[in-house]
């Protein structure tokens with residue numbers, strides 16, 4: 001069978017083509033690779049099928065090229081993968097265009113958003129044959145042999161006799177070592193991790209990729225849907241399997257790896273074995289990961305640093321215990337402080353703090369406390385995002401019961417909490433407090449931690465154009481902005497408020513408007529000349 005796998009990205013959001021090509025001729029992309037479809041591609045190929053991947057971060061494969069290739073290569077199944085609510089409108093548009101161009105091809109959706117909203121997605125997108133829930137590895141193999149009648153393929157939502165059928169849930173796969181390493185070599189792309197991401201994953205211009213060493217997180221934070229996606233469970237690959245993949249990546253020339261695990265720091269024994277394996281096998285790849293501040297693995301931070309862990313990211317969220325409790329974060333300010341200290345004392349080079357502002361019941365004093373707390377912590381980098389609410393999270397459920405969102409009409413939208421929740425501060429107040437807070441924080445950091453700050457800036461200078469670094473520093477001190485400057489687009493390191501606003505607005509677009517966008521595009525038109533260069537068909 002021939003399978004096409006497409007990773008949908010919001011245009012200009014989280015992945016940018018770099019100006020230069022890699023030595024091997026590949027297009028260089030600043031951003032995270034699409035590890036979801038890369039994982040599935042490896043599985044599908046090992047089973048003897050053909051697989052072609054498309055990542056929409058590649059400017060040479062817009063929708064029209066993908067449709068052209070579908071017509072030309074006639075795949076048996078086209079799998080469309082997307083992570084979040086923000087990319088759903090683009091997935092919808094592409095599915096409709098594909099269906100308009102080819103009435104027979106089988107179309108499948110997968111990923112976190114599709115999983116959590118499977119029935120509604122199936123109803124809203126009748127052109128999609130299968131909405132796939134949860135892990136995709138075994139599911140796609142089962143589906144490929146049952147494309148005509150997936151009645152007994154667990155985890156699929158489809159239509160039979162004009163009725164939406166929800167096949168039984170697939171049992172959570174605990175044996176993650178059975179799957180091959182993701183197929184990273186079949187896209188005509190090379191990834192580099194740099195500042196357009198709002199998180200300094202490893203901060204290196206080396207060939208960069210991601211790995212997933214565990215899945216899930218059992219904690220009940222109200223804004224997160226991962227416990228529901230993973231049925232409250234945490235599953236992990238064995239240390240041997242993880243180290244083997246790192247060796248494989250080193251042999252392929254990768255120099256930076258970010259673990260996209262939801263909570264890498266959960267199991268001390270596993271971390272210890274991974275670090276030991278890295279040192280013993282001579283892996284020198286620099287890596288980054290994230291985890292909770294209450295991790296019991298903190299005594300291993302020195303071992304992690306020795307095994308080339310350069311970046312450690314903590315979900316700190318707030319400097320107000322009241323807000324932390326409201327978010328059901330189940331962590332204390334003292335735990336935050338000691339884990340950041342432990343990481344810095346261990347020699348981890350970049351310790352990052354994720355914060356959220358605009359939380360329910362948060363006052364101006366709480367926000368000020370958050371910025372004062374961030375200043376006190378020995379963090380190297382930080383990000384302050386506005387809290388948003390997505391369907392599938394406990395907070396969404398709360399908003400449904402408080403009548404703030406309509407589960408039937410709003411399910412495919414996402415909102416900044418302050419837009420709908422009267423217990424949040426108004427948007428302009430939040431933005432103003434954030435700007436002021438960032439200014440104070442930057443000034444405080446420069447004054448109190450000059451060595452740490454200068455060291456970090458020197459590292460930035462090595463990996464970013466100087467003007468972007470300057471902009472990054474002066475941004476909080478600039479007055480009210482008037483529009484999106486080129487630098488602002490490029491330097492989305494601290495925040496990318498406007499782009500996020502655009503993405504949020506798009507999720508609010510009704511289907512009728514989307515239809516007109518699709519109608520406006522002539523899906524039957526021939527792809528542009530550059531498209532033919534794709535995969536060497538010139």
Ligand code: B12
Nearest residue numbers: 014032033034036079081083084085110111132135136390
């Ligand atoms: C890494 C990551 C990112 C990276 C992007 C990585 C990339 N490839 O582009 C960055 C930092 C850029 C990012 C950005 C954002 N992210 Co994010 N991100 C994640 C994270 C931590 C891991 C995703 C991942 O790589 N998983 C590993 C791969 C192997 O899994 P997978 O893609 O899910 O694929 C598996 C299955 O889903 C399935 N599958 C997937 N596709 C298909 C298709 C078919 C046909 C089949 C059969 C199966 C299938 O099979 C795969 C293998 O089992 C997740 C949390 C999570 N655990 O999923 C959040 C997560 C997806 N992000 C989230 C959000 C909200 C965002 C942002 C909107 C944040 C913001 N406000 O700016 C943006 C939007 C990005 C976008 N364009 O969609 C939310 C989504 C919630 C929602 N309902 O929308 C999540 C779930 C985090 C959370 N806790 O809530 N993100």
